[in-house]
Amino acid sequence: MIHDAKMMAELAAETPTRTPLIANVSRRTILGGLGAFVLAVNLRGTAKAEAAKDEPPKFGADGMPHGWRDDPKIFVAIAADGRVTVTNHRSDMGQGVRTSVAFVVADELEADWSKVGVVQAWGDEERFGNQDTDGSRSLRHFFQHFRHAGAAARLMLIQAAAKQWNVPASEVTAENHVLAHAKSKRTIGYGEVAAAAAELPVPARESVVLKDPKTFRYIGKGQIGIIDNRDITTGKAVYGLDTKREGMLYALVARPAVYGGKVVSYDDTETKKVPGVVKVFKIDGGAIPSEFMPLGGVAVVAKNTWAAMKGREALKIVWDDGPNAGYDTDAFRTELEKASRAPGKVVRNQGDVDGAMAKAKTKLTADYFVPHLVQAPMEPPAAVVQVKDGACEAWACTQGPQAAHDRLVKALGLPADKVRVNVTLLGGGFGRKSKPDYVVEAALCSREVGGAPVKLTWTREDDIHHGYYHTISAEHLEAGLDDKGMPVAWLHRSAAPTIGSIFAPDPKHELPFELGMGLVNTPFAVPNIRLENPEAAAHVRIGWFRSVSNIPHAFAIQSFVAELAHAAGRDAKDYLLDLIGPARKIDPTTIGDVWNHGEDPKLYPIDTGRLRRVIETAAGGAGWGRKLEKGRGLGLAGHYSFVTHTAVAAEVEVDPKGGVKVVAVDIAIDCGPQVNPERIRSQMEGAVVMGMGLALTSEITFKNGRAQQNNFDGYEIIRIDAAPKVIRVHLVNSGTWDGPLGGVGEPGVPPVAPAIANAVFAATGRRVRQLPIRDQLSA
The missing domain is CATH 3.30.365.10 (Aldehyde oxidase/xanthine dehydrogenase, molybdopterin binding domain)
Structure with missing residues (x-):
């Protein structure tokens, strides 16, 4: 050595x-x-x-x-x-x-x-x-x-x-x-x-x-x-935004407001008058599919961030908005819901749904909607890159350093061994920082200014306007019930633009990994099940968001189960457990899930016994069945994701004006052997707070292809004063140290929103079928 x-x-x-x-x-x-x-x-x-x-x-x-x-x-x-x-x-x-x-x-x-x-x-x-x-x-x-x-x-x-x-x-x-x-x-x-x-x-x-x-x-x-x-x-830890290099310049980019838009022309006369501005140049982009490469636009490089910001504000740019100029999420929601109510691509078919539905004593139908979301990490995307003497070195808050390396090689035309990506701490990520477009932008800026290191920063507005969004989705569910109120037929259509749209031109269906996030692997003991995936086009960049497609699938399914329980006059917990059925291990490939979160289905089956256990644990922690004062309610939801079983019981209070306050949350997780219990608890607490944001306040809407929210005043995340005073994390231990481990970072999020929505019904008698709740109850 x-x-x-x-x-x-x-x-x-x-x-x-x-x-x-x-x-x-x-x-x-x-x-x-x-x-x-x-x-x-x-x-x-x-x-x-x-x-x-x-x-x-x-x-x-x-x-x-x-x-x-x-x-x-x-x-x-x-x-x-x-x-x-x-x-x-x-x-x-x-x-x-x-x-x-x-x-x-x-x-x-x-x-x-x-x-x-x-x-x-x-x-x-x-x-x-x-x-x-x-x-x-x-x-x-x-x-x-x-x-x-x-x-x-x-x-x-x-x-x-x-x-x-x-x-x-x-x-x-x-x-x-x-x-x-x-x-x-x-x-x-x-x-x-x-x-x-x-x-x-x-x-x-x-x-x-x-x-x-x-x-x-x-x-x-x-x-x-x-x-x-x-x-x-x-304050000694180094995050992407903290990185400093000798002789460093600073950059921001004016990007097209509409996905697929391009610069027609620009006037930088006023920009060059801003003290500290060093360089203004055009970045090519606008390609669809965009993959992880830059959107394009006009970059402003300056001696400090303030000069870069003021210089960007002074730019006069003529844009061609491209093919998505008319994107309107209200209109698109109507399209999605129409698609979800008509037959789509069958992704799982078990038994005879139509025949069983026709003979059912009762039939229930419900539609659920989840809007676009953006990751909005505390630290927006940032990178420092130096391209000099035929080599490139980057310092970035990235979730995917190899992906960043490969995109730098592609963008700069350098040999792979001449490019290096150093990873800093990340001030949050949630999937956004797995896409290294911002690292490539910084590299292009450094090359343009002759090799000086350049720190490129996305502002919060940049992050919200130009990110990789969580897909918008419409979920249509139908169930035929027998004389005991239990489903004999189950139909679920899920319509949502796919992440595959950033890699391939105009795909219309979700990929197997998205379908395997709580849809095709629905573990219910129902004899007749048909799951369909209608077509849906993408009009913005769709990307990974914490828990990904588990969010809309869990929200719709667990909300619908609670509706079925109410229609049957049953306790919601008991009904959910009966619907799951007895403890058994299901090979996900036998029910249409060829992905299973990338794991061996023999080592990682869907274990309904574990799912039942976390549901019972969360409900027990919340004191399920106790009498609550007027305006309060308990809701429950369980979900399998990232080969881990989780459940949430939420207690909410709804005031006379329709305001929703989450009083307490019990979250139970069975991820197999627990390597670091302290971090599991912390991640579950964070999942509860993030899931509350999805349930109550967060959404991105588009008009004329443009995101309508600008900062945290419009894209609302849960504030500290809204966090529940009580979050009880229940670690349900299973397996051995020689056996497989489950995931932790993402599985806590999906059951939170449906548990809150079900609690709202328990408190008010009003169903929540679209997220976020916001002021729905004030009408």
Whole structure:
């Protein structure tokens, strides 16, 4: 191993114990400067996020996608002073993945947590494996690899100590950063044998013995805070917007207000009069499908952000609004609802729905609507990029560093090995920052000004006007009930523009991964089910949004179940449990879901027993069945997403003017083994608040192709004073540490809105069938 003492000293100076370094970690630093010992494992990932999401993955005997192996790759380093540095390959946007990755490794390594730090991997999937931080899969896919990495490092340290003492390795133990030989009463620290351990071959995977979970120090304990919490709370942590480089310029872009629009001409006379403006130039764009490339427009580069803003305001631009100039969400909603009430592409067909519907004693029909949404992370998209001397280096708050790397290569025409993407902390993401158009914009600005580093920032208005929106959807449901009020026939039509529209020209149907988000995998014990997907065109950029298509599907289905329960004169909880049926494991591929969130259906079946359990747990936590005062109600919803089962029970109060206040929420989650309970609780609390926003206030509307909301005064997210004073998170534990893990980041959101809507009905007798609720109840 390269052992660069000078670089090690520099790194130590920048990164004191347990203070992770994010910015300016060079490849050479990782390879050589971290210290005497580097353990390598491969974390090779699956296909890129944007490619082949509708294709069923292939799996090996270990249940992991083919292509994953334990070839040498940089992952763990131990310095001569014993300090352990873990390389984290996934983006941290508040979910705490840097902490969770570090303590999984540290636990198997038997490391002293006070001597553990983290560095962030740059974008390189060949080295680090899949780096797309989406789909709630960071720990789900890599937990066992992290364990093996830590355990292999521990074994190599044991072997090095045994060799130094000339004793059998079987007689040496490792515990809390100390190696010991009981017979001779000798001990030695990790750092003292790190150099010798580095010379040993990485042990074969089958020779590495993982710890007995009973001896875990950190995994599953929930007693470790965020590893970089001090830096975050004291303002030392580096986010995309914080990045600074010597000689840096600043840029903003005037983009077409309508998706597919183009610049016809522009006059920058007044812009050039603004003090500090350096360069004004046109960025090509307007292509449909847009993929992850820029929309186009006119860029203003200046010596400071204020000058760039004022310069952009002074531009006079003539636009061609293009094919989506007439997009109006009110009119489009009418189109979607019409489509959802007519036969569409059949995506699941079980039994004879028409025959059973005709013979049903009672028939119920309902239509539900969910508007466009925008991710609106606290930190808008931002990147610093320098294109100079035939190379490009970027610093960005990105969820997809490899995607950013590949788009930079494409846009700049540079060799892949001449482009590097460094990942900063993210001030939120929710799917927006998996699309690196803003990184490419910054690169084009740097190239245009002759190679100076350029920080390109999206304002909040930019973020709301030009983002990748959550799809708009119309959901039509019908059910035929028997004499006991239970469905004998179930019809659901879901009409929504697809994310596939940013990759392919004019697709009309949702892709299998969207259909597999709570639609085709509806786990109800109904003998006759038909699910359809009518055509729907896209008129804006549709992209990933936390929980994606689970949001409209869960809202419609769980609301409709509550309506059926009321029609049958049944308790909503009991009715939902009866509809789910007895505990059983369903292979999702047998009911039309070829995707199953990218997981092996044998390892990850839909488990109705687990779904029942979280519903009962959430309801029990809320005191389901208790008598409430006038104007208050309890609502319930459950959902399966990202191979995790969740349920929410919400208590609301509706005032005489129709205002809705969420009093308390109980959320139950069964994600299998719980690696970091503290972070699971935090993510569920965040999911509740975000789900409340979707239920009560948030929506994006379009007129003449233009987003009508500008900032948080129009696109309302839930404020602190609206958050419920009580959120009870119930962690329902299942599975073993050798078994599969579920997702956590996204599954908490889908059941929140239907639980609130059902609670509103319980309080008022009025149904909520469209989101957000806003002032619907004041009429």
